[in-house]
Amino acid sequence: MNKNPKQKSNKIKARLPRGLADRGPAELAATREMIEKIRAVYERYGFEAVETPAIEYTDALGKFLPDQDRPNEGVFSFQDDDEQWLSLRYDLTAPLARYVAENFQHLALPYRSYRYGWVFRNEKPGPGRFRQFMQFDADTVGAASVAADAEMCMLAADTMEELGLRRQYVVKVNSRKLLDGILDFIGLSGEDNFYRRLIVLRAVDKYDRLGWAGVKQLLGDGRQDESGDFTKGAGLSEEQIAPIQYLLTRPPQNLQEGEELPSWEAADALYYNFKFGNDPARVPIRNSRTIETLRGHFNSPLFEQGLDELDEIAALAYRARYGSARILVDTSVVRGLEYYTGPVYEAELTFEVKDEKGRLVRFGSVAGGGRYDGLIARFTGQKVPATGFSIGVSRLLAALQHTGKIQVKPQPGPVIVTVMDKERMGEYQGMVKELRDAGIRAELYLGNPKNFPNQLKYADKRNSPCVVIQGSDERHRPGGPVVTVKDLMLGSRLSDKDSDRAEHLRRQSGAQMIVPREHLVPAIIQLLLQNRVIETDQIS
RNA sequence: GCAGCUGUAGCUCAGUUGGUUAGAGCGCCUGACUGUGGAUCAGGAGGUCGGUGGUUCGAGUCCACCCAGCUGUACCA
DSSP states (O other), X not given: OOXXXXXXXXXXXXXXXXXXXXXXXXXXXXHHXXXXXXXXXXXXXTOEEOOOOSEEEGGGGTOOXXXXXXXXXXXXXXXXXXXXXXXXXXXXXXXXXXXXXXXXXXXXXXXXXXXXXEEEOBSOOBTXXXXXXXXXXXXXXXXXXXXHHHHHHHHHHHHHHHTTOTTSEXXXXXXXXXXXXXXXXXXXXXXXXXXXXXHHHHHHHTHHHHHHHHHHHHHTTEEEOTTSOEEEOOOOOHHHHHHHHHHHHOOOOBOOTTOOOOHHHHHXXXXXXXXXXXXXXXXXXXXXXXXXXXXXXXXXXXXXXXXXXXXXXXXXXXXXXXXXXXXXXXXTOOOSOTTOOSEEEEEEEOOEEEOTTSOEEEOOEEEEXXXXXXXXXXXXXXOOOEXXXXXXXXXXXXXXXXXXXXXXXXXXXXXXXXXXXXXXHHHHHHHHXXXXXXXXXXEEOOSOTTOHHHHHHHHHHTTOSEEEEXXXXXXXXXXSOEEEEEEHHHHXXXXXXXXXXXXXXXXXXXXXXXXXXXXXXXXXXXXXXHTTSSOXXXXX
16 A cells, blocks of 8 residues: 555554553452452441542643643643543542532532542653552541541551551551641741742652652752752751751650550550660550650641641550551651641551562552542532542552462463364363353363364463363263363373473373263362362352 | 663574674474374574664764663652
């Protein structure tokens, strides 16, 4: 068709857009398993499911209308045929706020709901960072009480436990009011300081990555990274930086000498290796101590209010017997989003793993959330308190794979009924049907049946537990027709690379059994049960 | 966006100071071993060396620009 001699190829190159991923059967099965576990916990807490579409009007997402030149900065956006801007959602919180505002009359407040789904961000992808990823989200709307926040923390902790991560995670809590109070205190309040507050927030959010030295530069004049790129700082003075440093570098506080923990808490507390003189001792952390030591440090009512909130959350968690190993008050947690107005929380994995190249991988934060009392007011004008929590499903799954908590192995394939004689396809199909009726995954070999080895190769690639063979030998048995059932799992264990072909075939015959045609189904069920491909309760 | 590194077959990579028809291993396909996954053996397909332009008698190799990927950094409402 194309007459251009310079045309190189009219083939389209098959390629995956960057930052996106295909997912195979193993990963899908693992994801499903994980989601069911999370869902079970959320349901137990009384949250109900609600789903919103992946596309929203751009303004509903809180993003200003896209730049005509760069409409996809950060979010994927496009114009509808009536010229209105639409965008793919970048989280599940903003769409929920829209849903609540739109259905306010009909919802029973406090409204508690959960949902999971894909969200999209048009940002530079990196290891473990995709442009499409899954979030699992829970929100309580219409409850101003910090009890709702405390419950989010407990929900987060219970979810991690359910996923088998006991003692491998910690839910950290802080209140945005602490930082806001300090910003007030150092004279950064008011509309005209909005931008500087934003810089401070961003800088502080990088604490775990850059450490205090890096954050300090960002709060001051600015910071130059290894590649030579310079980031302008917030331009704060030493006196303004000091209170922020106090908040950020203040570690969770230990139990005081003479104090004792009840045994449940001792077993559920986080310990620090702390030096008394020269003796290192493992000293438990107590959240109430962390809060106490911050009292009255700044002349700021907002700061004290934040401490009150944390105190209440800590007390509620304590009464529900969550120790500091599970819910930890940590004033260095900030979270980047500016819409948070009160308590913020983050579930962090505390273990480290090595990747294929032997490099250390820290999963860090796998979930987070907080109170956003202003989000729904954007639609209704009326302030509606809300608090929510989101799990990064894909990232958490990657972590679970590393700990071996979840199997991401290929699932066993179907039983393959092979074709020895293509005139008798109907009979083979009949065997398949019998197996399926018994609840067993089975399929007829649909490829070219000309050479038999290919059929076994196919079954091997599908990870099939066994194949069914019936050629003329089996059909014309004097005692009546039989089938050969070949156990591929046993066969692969029996194969030996050093042996020659004759030896190989002799060995393989040991992995086969001959059963009367009418006993096909029970024989296969027995084989699958023996190999743990199916469980007894799966037989129909 | 900024910076550094990388780009040769499906994958992992060789390719000498620029020199004929660009290679290997693995994988893939076909066949042999009369109806058995593996091993073995015999064949085969697959690359305008990321793209364009330049220097040169001659470029996978040198130069410029562009593109893509990776890493760091920024942005992430």
